[in-house]
Amino acid sequence: DAGVIQSPRHEVTEMGQEVTLRCKPISGHDYLFWYRQTMMRGLELLIYFNNNVPIDDSGMPEDRFSAKMPNASFSTLKIQPSEPRDSAVYFCASSSGTRLQHFGDGTRLSIL
Amino acid sequence: QQQVKQSPQSLIVQKGGISIINCAYENTAFDYFPWYQQFPGKGPALLIAIRPDVSEKKEGRFTISFNKSAKQFSLHIMDSQPGDSATYFCAAPSNTGKLIFGQGTTLQVKP
Numbered sequence: 368d369a370g371v372i373q374s375p376r377h378e379v380t381e382m383g384q385e386v387t388l389r390c391k392p393i394s395g396h397d398y399l400f401w402y403r404q405t406m407m408r409g410l411e412l413l414i415y416f417n418n419n420v421p422i423d424d425s426g427m428p429e430d431r432f433s434a435k436m437p438n439a440s441f442s443t444l445k446i447q448p449s450e451p452r453d454s455a456v457y458f459c460a461s462s463s464g465t466r467l468q469h470f471g472d473g474t475r476l477s478i479l
Numbered sequence: 480q481q482q483v484k485q486s487p488q489s490l491i492v493q494k495g496g497i498s499i500i501n502c503a504y505e506n507t508a509f510d511y512f513p514w515y516q517q518f519p520g521k522g523p524a525l526l527i528a529i530r531p532d533v534s535e536k537k538e539g540r541f542t543i544s545f546n547k548s549a550k551q552f553s554l555h556i557m558d559s560q561p562g563d564s565a566t567y568f569c570a571a572p573s574n575t576g577k578l579i580f581g582q583g584t585t586l587q588v589k590p
Contacts, residue, residue: 371522410523410580422578458522462509464524464577467536 369393371471373459378476385447388474390463391440400442400468401434402458410458415465416442449478485581490541492530492588498556500584505550513578514543514554523568527554556589559588 372391380386392399400415414424419436427434431450436442446453454477460468482561484503492498511530515523519525529536529552536543542555556563569581 409582412577415577423575455576460522465578466572467514467525467528468578470515472520472522 371459371461371469373471374472375474376472377475377477379479380449381407382450383448384478386449386476386478387447388444388457388459390425390442390444390459392442392459392470393469394440396461396463396469398416398462398468399436399442399466400460400462401442402460402470402474403410404456404458413444423451441466454478482497483569483579485569485584487584489585492559492586494559494561494588496559496588498554498559498563498569498586500554500569500586502553502571502581503551504533504571504579508522508554508573511572512545512552513552513570514541515570515580517531517566517568517583526567535547551576557588559586561588561590564588 371393374389380434397418401413402415404418411426415422416436431444434444438475456475457471458470458473460470462468482505486501487537490498509544513528514526516526517523527543529545534545536589542559545552562586566583566585568583570578573579
């Protein structure tokens with residue numbers, strides 16, 4: 368049974384470029400979460416969706432970040448323009464209900 | 480802002496020893512308290528979880544203890560093994576349904 372699939376696994380880009388992270392949740396899950404992990408701030412919830420609808424985006428750091436979920440099997444997190452302080456590991460997680468969240472293996476993002 | 484305070488930040492245990500990680504929470508939805516295990520280069524994976532109507536839950540070598548009055552819960556790893564070396568996160572549900580994660584504990588089990 369496939370888990371949460373994220374792509375790319377690693378992304379290195381220059382400051383100012385647009386970055387798009389992708390996530391395929393587990394089939395049948397109705398919740399999707401985007402997290403950011405850094406040494407300084409730990410695991411931070413950025414935004415989550417329920418049945419493809421954004422429910423809480425209070426964790427999105429600023430307007431440069433946006434997330435979409437056009438259908439039940441795909442979500443994107445976009446950063447435009449990117450900045451060095453956006454460098455982190457970004458995780459997508461999905462769940463049936465909000466509690467038993469299953470995480471992908473993340474995208475390690477480096478902004479030069 | 481709701482917080483979950485986790486300690487210690489790092490832990491070194493000899494093989495066969497007991498690893499203990501503690502978490503304290505503030506106001507919460509109070510229905511489910513999970514622990515996640517994360518290996519380098521991987522996402523957090525659900526390890527074990529407890530509901531607050533029980534004081535203890537055991538799965539193999541892993542045990543969660545829950546103290547409702549003190550608003551604390553802890554993870555005990557019995558007979559710790561080098562393969563248990565990982566980062567462990569506790570989490571508590573917020574009143575709005577989100578999971579609030581602790582800062583993590585890096586466990587190293589020495590052979």
